[in-house]
Amino acid sequence: MSASAPTTGARRTGAPAARARSPRTANTLLGLLAWACAIAFFLPIAWMALTSFHSETDAATNPPSLGAPLTLDGYREFFGVGGGASPWPPLANSVTASVVSTLLVLLLALPAAYALSIRPVRKWTDVLFFFLSTKMLPVVAGLLPIYLFAEQTGLLDNVWLLVILYASMNLPIAVWMMQSFLREVPVALIEAAKVDGARLPTIMARVVAPVAAPGIAATALICFIFSWNELLFARVLTGVVAETAPVFLTGFITSQGLFLAKVCAASLVISLPVLAAGFAAQDKLVQGLSLGAVK
Amino acid sequence: MSTVASTTTPARGSGTTKASGRPGGPSDRLRAWAARGPLLPALVFLILVTQLPFVATLVISLFKWNAYYPKERSFTWFANYQEVLSEPALRDSVLTTVLLTVTVVLVSLALGLGLALLLDRSFAGRGIVRTMLIAPFLVVPIAAALLWKHVLFNPEYGLFNGLLHWVFGDGATQPDWIAEMPLGAVEAALVWQWTPFMMLILLAGLQSRPADAIEAARIDGAGAWQIFRYLTLPHLRRYLELGALLGSVYVVQNFDAVYTITSGGLGTANLPYTIYQTFYQGHEYGRASAAGVLVVIGSLIIATFALRVVSSLFREESAA
Numbered sequence: 001m002s003a004s005a006p007t008t009g010a011r012r013t014g015a016p017a018a019r020a021r022s023p024r025t026a027n028t029l030l031g032l033l034a035w036a037c038a039i040a041f042f043l044p045i046a047w048m049a050l051t052s053f054h055s056e057t058d059a060a061t062n063p064p065s066l067g068a069p070l071t072l073d074g075y076r077e078f079f080g081v082g083g084g085a086s087p088w089p090p091l092a093n094s095v096t097a098s099v100v101s102t103l104l105v106l107l108l109a110l111p112a113a114y115a116l117s118i119r120p121v122r123k124w125t126d127v128l129f130f131f132l133s134t135k136m137l138p139v140v141a142g143l144l145p146i147y148l149f150a151e152q153t154g155l156l157d158n159v160w161l162l163v164i165l166y167a168s169m170n171l172p173i174a175v176w177m178m179q180s181f182l183r184e185v186p187v188a189l190i191e192a193a194k195v196d197g198a199r200l201p202t203i204m205a206r207v208v209a210p211v212a213a214p215g216i217a218a219t220a221l222i223c224f225i226f227s228w229n230e231l232l233f234a235r236v237l238t239g240v241v242a243e244t245a246p247v248f249l250t251g252f253i254t255s256q257g258l259f260l261a262k263v264c265a266a267s268l269v270i271s272l273p274v275l276a277a278g279f280a281a282q283d284k285l286v287q288g289l290s291l292g293a294v295k
Numbered sequence: 296m297s298t299v300a301s302t303t304t305p306a307r308g309s310g311t312t313k314a315s316g317r318p319g320g321p322s323d324r325l326r327a328w329a330a331r332g333p334l335l336p337a338l339v340f341l342i343l344v345t346q347l348p349f350v351a352t353l354v355i356s357l358f359k360w361n362a363y364y365p366k367e368r369s370f371t372w373f374a375n376y377q378e379v380l381s382e383p384a385l386r387d388s389v390l391t392t393v394l395l396t397v398t399v400v401l402v403s404l405a406l407g408l409g410l411a412l413l414l415d416r417s418f419a420g421r422g423i424v425r426t427m428l429i430a431p432f433l434v435v436p437i438a439a440a441l442l443w444k445h446v447l448f449n450p451e452y453g454l455f456n457g458l459l460h461w462v463f464g465d466g467a468t469q470p471d472w473i474a475e476m477p478l479g480a481v482e483a484a485l486v487w488q489w490t491p492f493m494m495l496i497l498l499a500g501l502q503s504r505p506a507d508a509i510e511a512a513r514i515d516g517a518g519a520w521q522i523f524r525y526l527t528l529p530h531l532r533r534y535l536e537l538g539a540l541l542g543s544v545y546v547v548q549n550f551d552a553v554y555t556i557t558s559g560g561l562g563t564a565n566l567p568y569t570i571y572q573t574f575y576q577g578h579e580y581g582r583a584s585a586a587g588v589l590v591v592i593g594s595l596i597i598a599t600f601a602l603r604v605v606s607s608l609f610r611e612e613s614a615a
Contacts, residue, residue, distance in 0.1 A: 231437050
């Protein structure tokens, strides 16, 4: 690309030296611009991280104190060392709700994706689009009946209700993602294994899993992220016992005097699992978020 | 490309249902059910948990029902809809939802396009830049909203006013961002989170561009702008549509940012927040359900277009 552009430019315009150098300069400038944008977008997060290590008084200065001494006080406050609500039960609830619901999703989505890609049933595209359409309906519209149901059955403030709801929330995405990953498994390979007398579990473990495993892992990570982030259901359906980490964060909505370092520490700690999962799934993130439509 | 498609599709399509035996015979039907079997648990689960509540919402929306006065529950046909549509607060929230969604989606789409174009080239540290740009999308939404509300927007010691102070000295203006532009504040926080999403989708689109056509255009003397206008943009069209529609589907439902940054005050209450409030604080079950049904109708309109785009991209991908 870069080799042919200057030569054609030289041939057509007849101004060799000037034309040849400008694309490279432009490229450097655009690279710098990309860096500037990245820094601007990342600045709030970097600032949040820095503030979380400042003392409350240093965190609340104007102009900001960049070089203030670092301390772990914000984290001590957040983890309830100096009294106050402990974040551990909400964090544990979040782990249960996201991990168990993700496992449930995998359990339900894997066979479904198999039936939609490797051995597709008739009208499989219709089924696929039915799955997708359920994802497009706003959850808020189903909230009240779910609340009433939970109230009647004594499931209010129960983390297992969230497990079920999060599984249903992520199932369409998971089915879509996984069928697109399973589609990459060569059919000839499966047929060959069958001819050799391999049965379904063997085929799944030996032929399908090695090809589809990275995709399945990415699917799991994305389901985990969405469950971990969810606030509306958790806010309405849980109370003291089953409160999740995002609900715990709602305690910071109204200002409580000097509490910036604590807010930053809390936000960062609760975002860390999502940041880790997201970066781990970075390469497949687009495919997952676009429901498998973009690779 | 076409040879791959023609060898794989028949093997996948016909190998399952019409494998052997008389058509419509018992073994054939058994086989069809065996193929459908793996699909059933997921389908049943999804219908029970997501579709049933919608039906219930539809039914409740036809009742006059306030949880504080359970004895006065009665069937009222479409009275709730009439109320919802005539009540200024709810009508405003419809407008707010549209405004919020359109602004956030368009701005983050434009920014995402710019960033995707910047990233669609090789330069030093491209991987790090990409990672840094994705990060905002990977902050828990309510944590991001808290970050904007307290750490960036705070009029006394927020980062924005701190930077103004730094750059312009003691006489710098120190606006109360959230009070002065409440909807803008919510939109800014959401744009920050959704731009990376748009960037990722558009970057994938850019990278799937046919390289030979661009090379040919360049050899023919096409400039960068001409290549962008006549080759890149038409190719990106469906990726732009997909980003806009998926973004809309998610932003229409946004609850976290509105709830956190303004608590629905100062004219920022969107439909999800209003429904939450009507039901959770007002206990107006009937009215909340009617508003819910209206949101579903609105979403279905977006969803129809979204599904069409997904299906056209999908058909292209599976044919390739």
